[in-house]
Amino acid sequence: MALLHTVNKSPFESSSFDTCLGYAKDGSTILFIEDGVYAATTGHSVADKIKNASGVSFAVLGPDLQARGLESKLADGIKVVDYDGFVNLVAEHDSVQSWL
Amino acid sequence: MPIEVNGKQLEVDEEGYLANLNDWEPAVAEVMAAAEDQPLTSDHWEIINFLREYYEEYQIAPAVRVLTKAVGKKLGKDKGNSKYLYELFPYGPGKQACKYAGLPKPTGCV
Amino acid sequence: MAIKKFMYINRKAPYGTIYALESLEVVLIGAAFDQDVSLAFIGDGVYQLVKGQNTQAIGQKNFSPTYAALGDYDVNKIYVEKESLEERGLTLYDLQHLVWEDEDEDWAEKDSIRLVSRSELADVIDEQDVILSF
Numbered sequence: 504m505a506l507l508h509t510v511n512k513s514p515f516e517s518s519s520f521d522t523c524l525g526y527a528k529d530g531s532t533i534l535f536i537e538d539g540v541y542a543a544t545t546g547h548s549v550a551d552k553i554k555n556a557s558g559v560s561f562a563v564l565g566p567d568l569q570a571r572g573l574e575s576k577l578a579d580g581i582k583v584v585d586y587d588g589f590v591n592l593v594a595e596h597d598s599v600q601s602w603l
Numbered sequence: 604m605p606i607e608v609n610g611k612q613l614e615v616d617e618e619g620y621l622a623n624l625n626d627w628e629p630a631v632a633e634v635m636a637a638a639e640d641q642p643l644t645s646d647h648w649e650i651i652n653f654l655r656e657y658y659e660e661y662q663i664a665p666a667v668r669v670l671t672k673a674v675g676k677k678l679g680k681d682k683g684n685s686k687y688l689y690e691l692f693p694y695g696p697g698k699q700a701c702k703y704a705g706l707p708k709p710t711g712c713v
Numbered sequence: 714m715a716i717k718k719f720m721y722i723n724r725k726a727p728y729g730t731i732y733a734l735e736s737l738e739v740v741l742i743g744a745a746f747d748q749d750v751s752l753a754f755i756g757d758g759v760y761q762l763v764k765g766q767n768t769q770a771i772g773q774k775n776f777s778p779t780y781a782a783l784g785d786y787d788v789n790k791i792y793v794e795k796e797s798l799e800e801r802g803l804t805l806y807d808l809q810h811l812v813w814e815d816e817d818e819d820w821a822e823k824d825s826i827r828l829v830s831r832s833e834l835a836d837v838i839d840e841q842d843v844i845l846s847f
Binding site: 660661662663666669672673676 | 741744745774775776778779781782785786814816820
């Protein structure tokens with residue numbers, strides 16, 4: 504079973520990302536959307552957690568990152584996807600868990 | 604009730620403001636002004652164009668006080684006062700000129 | 714009417730929720746009342762001022778250019794909390810450069826943003842007559 508996890512809350516205002524990370528098994532993917540994209544930037548404590556999470560893939564929804572003006576701050580190792588890419592991720596995984 | 608401009612039906616709200624900003628063309632101002640028996644001179648156009656530029660830059664229709672100050676800075680003190688602007692747009696420079704310019708009603712205009 | 718000190722405290726990121734836009738609209742409407750207005754951006758609120766926002770692909774209005782009009786509305790005290798920027802890997806250079814023009818000094822451009830520490834901002838908040846929270 505490979506799960507796609509989505510996180511739509513800022514990691515600085517909500518525990519959603521931390522909880523998600525605790526449940527993410529090897530082979531799963533965490534996709535940041537809406538205010539969740541703030542986790543995908545560099546230079547803060549959340550970035551270290553992502554760097555240290557081996558076995559989990561990370562992706563971020565490009566349109567939400569652009570909207571917030573943070574494309575240039577994207578951390579290494581996080582794949583940018585558009586809406587089609589979002590759909591592909593859903594199709595590639597066995598099921599989706601949204602950490603609202 | 605939509606308004607007809609150059610053969611196209613354009614949607615407006617209950618106060619006559621254009622529903623879609625992108626529908627605007629100079630003929631929209633002409634049609635709206637004609638309906639209110641308001642002639643449009645180059646002085647009117649100067650303010651209408653000024654409002655469109657302000658919206659383009661800041662994404663808001665300025666309040667009258669702000670418009671007056673900004674016009675004064677850009678076009679000179681003799682134009683940056685409410686007397687001049689109300690003479691051009693007797694229904695209120697904010698409301699009337701913004702409407703002709705295709706902008707929403709100014710923020711803070713109740 | 715006596716002039717009161719109004720502070721709007723902004724703590725939410727833009728677009729994910731409606732708070733940021735609502736606050737901005739209330740500030741613009743409230744500016745008509747000629748009060749002593751200041752804005753504070755703390756926590757995720759600092760994200761509201763990040764430059765280079767482009768909302769085309771998410772189909773929402775990009776209201777970030779409107780912050781640059783605040784100077785025209787005589788809203789020129791904008792406090793940004795240093796710790797909040799640092800916690801998010803941001804610096805002042807990641808934010809829009811907001812200025813206001815001083816009519817009394819031949820429209821001289823002056824900075825609107827004041828970078829302050831949490832304890833400095835706590836003192837400023839302490840001086841307010843009215844606090845509005847978004």
